[in-house]
Amino acid sequence: MTKDVVVEQAGVKPGEAVHEALLARADILAMTQATHDAALLPEDPGGISHAQRAALACRISRRHGDAGLTSHYDVLMRKASATAEVMRVADPAYTGEGRIGALIAYTDLASMVPRDVGADDIEALKAAGIVDADIVRLAELNAFLAYQIRLIAGLKLLRA
């Protein structure tokens, strides 16, 4: 098994029953890692930089109480040379203003209570000057994180 964020975070070791089950789904693990790279480190990040993506992912992981994943995204954020301003996004207490404030407001709602996201929330992103392609990129980032956090949490339960 090659380096894989989900396997690493869940702490799965060779010889465990869960490891055997994962070997049978090695294609899924490889594609999961590919989607991580596409959502966090795309070749064309559009209007949401690698640093902003990592900072938002760090914020989401922290709000879910996943310390290991928070640390993973903190490393990515620093590797992307995030400015002090971008690093503030990783702090759940920071709500920001303008464009970054709009990215944070959508992220807080979509990551924690997606059922409450409505047409108004998408209009708020447009009003903040975020173009349609970036709205989709933001939604994909949030959506990927929701998947990854649950997959890791589920694997930890299965190992226990």
Added chain:
Amino acid sequence: MTKVLHAFTTEVPEWRPRVKPVALADATPAQLEALQVTPSNTKVSDYVLVLAHDVETLKVRSPLFNAIMYGRGGLSRAERELGAVGASLVNRCIYCAAVHASRYNQLAKDGAVMEAVFAGDEDARLDERQSAILRFATRLSRAPSEAGLEDVRRLKDAGLSDAEVLDLILSASLFGWANRLMHTLGDPLAGDRTDAGSGQ
């Protein structure tokens, strides 16, 4: 008719995007490749055309989706659909719930389970295995911390192997992803039934 739906249904609704889909005529070669558009197949749903705005993610997510929902072995396809429906109920994704409840009904050849689930009457109507699957998917979807060891034990007591529990974790988690696209980027509409997308 363009009434936005707010109630769960097994009739697949239309889907109206909240952002402008990519126009096929303007699509880049990378977008066309991810959309798998060929001269003989130029019918692409608005949903997939919306996702084409983030072509790098779309390209890798479609095969991931298929592997999780249709990969051979492990949990039955119907039970993976039950996990998908559990997530969609929590996230109130009317569109995904409709697509995957109707798929469940086709696979299981039984409409009673989804009727009970939509009516919130699952405790009375589901067998222990179905009930354990739905409960786990629901809890993991609400917040990962809500799913506990007791829920996994219940799955194993109901006869699920580690490989089957893994497949359930994957399908429920995948719909944490799908719901955040389908439910936030568009509205489900009542009206003429059309092929509005595959509920991915």
